[in-house]
Amino acid sequence: MEYYLTSVADVAAGLTTSPAGLDAATARQRLAEHGPNQLDDTQQKTIWQLVLHQLADVMILVLLAAAGVSVLIGEAKSAYVILAIVGLNAVIGFVQEYRADKAMEALQKMAASHTQVLRDGQPTHVLTAELVPGDVVLLEAGQVIPADVRFLAAFTLKVDESSLTGESDNVEKTVDTLPPGEYPLGDRLNLGYRGTAVTNGRATAYVVATGMATELGKIAALIQTDEVVTPLQKRLGTLSKRLSVVALVVGALFFGLGWLRGEPWENLLLVSISLAIAALPEALPALVTVSLALGAGRLMKSQALMRKLPAVETLGSVTYICTDKTGTLTLNQMTVQELYEVPAVTLDGLADRNALLTALALNTDASHDPENHWLGDSTEVALARYAEEKEYARPALEAQFPRLAELPFDSERKCMSTLHQTPAGVLVLTKGAAGSLYKQLTDSQQASIADLTRRVDAQAAQGYRVLAYGAKLLPELPADLTPAAVETGLTFLGFASLVDPPRAEARQAVAECKAAGIIPVMITGDHKLTAKAIAEKLGIISSQEELVLTGSELAELDEPAFAAVVEKVRVYARVDPAQKLRIISALQARHQFVAMTGDGVNDAPALKNADIGIAMGINGTEVAKEAAAMILLDDDFATIVEAVRHGRRIYDNILKFIRYILAGSVGEITTLFFAPLLGLPITLLAIHILWINLITDGLPGLALAYEPSEKNSMQRPPIDPRQTIFADGLGWFILCVGLLVGGITIAMQAWSIRQGLPHWQTMAFTVLCFSQLGLALAIRSRRESIFSLGLLSNKPMLGAIALTIGLHLMILYVPFFNQLFSTQPLTGAELGMTLAISSVVFWVVEIQKLIVRRRAVAGVPQPLVQAPRPAAPSRPAYQG
């Protein structure tokens, strides 16, 4: 059926529904029939897919090849061991990915949207995924249309369909049946499409198509949804590719040299393959995903819901947090502090009622239920409640002076009007920003504007939000209900001053931000002086050089002029949402990494363009939430700062395990490669290397993801998103530590051979294994010593180390495993000696950290303030 060519009644008949909606039983039955209202999700993995995913890893394939080679050369025993190790590794990987998937699922559940529908004639909230054809949905400004719908009632309804049609102007929707003909999507004025946004008005509509049957679903089927790759994963990918080349070269070299020395080729081949495996950090990208997903789970506990996984990683790079004032920095608990009445203003038709209080009670959409629970915008509630306390209750007054029409509030006009019937004519009441009202006053009142401005500014300078009221009488309802016709020639009645106390934790969070090299910027529709007063209270403005800019001042600056000051502006007042975009791009052009909050429909473009868009969970619209990378469940500024702290921790820890695993690989390669060059026998067997690489490296590596925040993580500049993995001497660290690990292993081997100890191989194996455990402990912090961190501050690490030691001792002392791994039980003295030598790595890294700390104390500059960033060709320019 072409729903746009069909009358509302016929649509209802076609869908067997009615304006009262479906009953619950029918809805359930249709849900079973049509399936859930969601787009096919390729991300959802079944358990079997997860298992296969583990096995399909390139490294695993190489390992399986190694097992094959072992069988070919008659080393079936090695093949079993390799297979067992592969299995064990797959189990560990599976458990981790499964947990990560569960964490992501929980996030998705939290982010699941709800829609208001009529079921059995009653408005109810249902999961958007449970909508079925025939449902009657109730839509209002700020919502994303949840399915394809046919409107049956619409009030000043406007929809932004740009996501579907590319048309950027909002489309006015109607309920009228269209005359027969061909209509492209954008012209079907009585239909609404899934994924488009209601920007104005409200509507009731029949659901006509859900899930993949919607227009969006048809497109989604065409577009292959890519898996999201985070900047770090991209860099790791590049790194992996380079390392594969290294691995190949090292493997080939090793094989060639051994061949020349006349070693048996079967052995050489196996060890070459193991070498290649040692050099490949194939598991790293998956490990990164796992720690990001687990990190997102932790963030949710801190009230930050991550909608996009890469944002978890890039949170640590934020240099500017541009935040709304009302509700984020303040409590959004408005109270009227005082009223100012312009003397001797009376309005005909109100009898001897007070004009200002009448306006407070009538010009509002706030209301309360019998139990006195107030509903509505907090500013409006404060004003209406104040009036009610003065015996000017809205319901009684509205009964006498019924509302005929209204011009709703919008944040560009910064005012709203209601029109009421009175005995003397139609009364227009307007409230809004004082500045918006001055322009509209009658000529006779123009003279008093200077005096009014002085009074309003005095209030604003104390941090009050000032709402001014104006009124006029018209003989009849104007045909033209536009601001130009209604909100002009007003008489100023007076104004109300409201307080909205700053959040207690915001001041602390602002200070923390600044210490972390992040600049908090307040963006508000409020008066310049109000904004400035609150910014000063919170510490956002703390010096003369920091600027406050109003929207109109901003509009007058051209790009170069704005670029010159943008980094100094701490408060933007009286801005409209469109200007947020300009602020973002100016900051980004200066290579800043911008987090931006928003709640309204018109904040969506800014949220999309910011490096991290943050939507309000409580006061935010669906549209804003869908555009954001992160949702603040508690709307609290402090939560953003907390999220940044988590982001930095997660990033730090990822770098730690990358460092750990790479240093381990360098150690293994050094050992295998140099021992023969020094005239020693090949140090280890292939299975030894696999064991260390997959088990000894893997378990403590994972545990590093559980490391708590570094003490100074919020006292250092943000992470430059373009920084490579090897920045800050990391490459050198990996190389030096790797050489050390390899060096002591070879030393152990050489010494025990010289002493004629028969267990030299097992001893070298043990040193290589234990020295990496020492490294895992020491690498937990980049600066702090393990003794000040405390062993117990990362319990998973202790567990991983204990488990690894236990497994290793099992290989050393259980005869069955001796057989399998070609190891021998070490004597007490030998074991002691390997332990002592292994601990060298631990001590060396601890001493290196001590030197780093000493230098910091000695005053080698530790930049607290952000150093200027080097120019980059384009953003975001992530490189390997």
Ligand code: ADP
């Ligand atoms: P914020 O950025 O702090 O949320 P808003 O965009 O909500 O600011 O409000 C900007 C200005 O619009 C306020 O300072 C006030 O003067 C005016 N205003 C806010 N809410 C209303 C309302 N419900 N009715 C009339 N004017 C309002």
Ligand code: MG
């Ligand atoms: Mg607001």
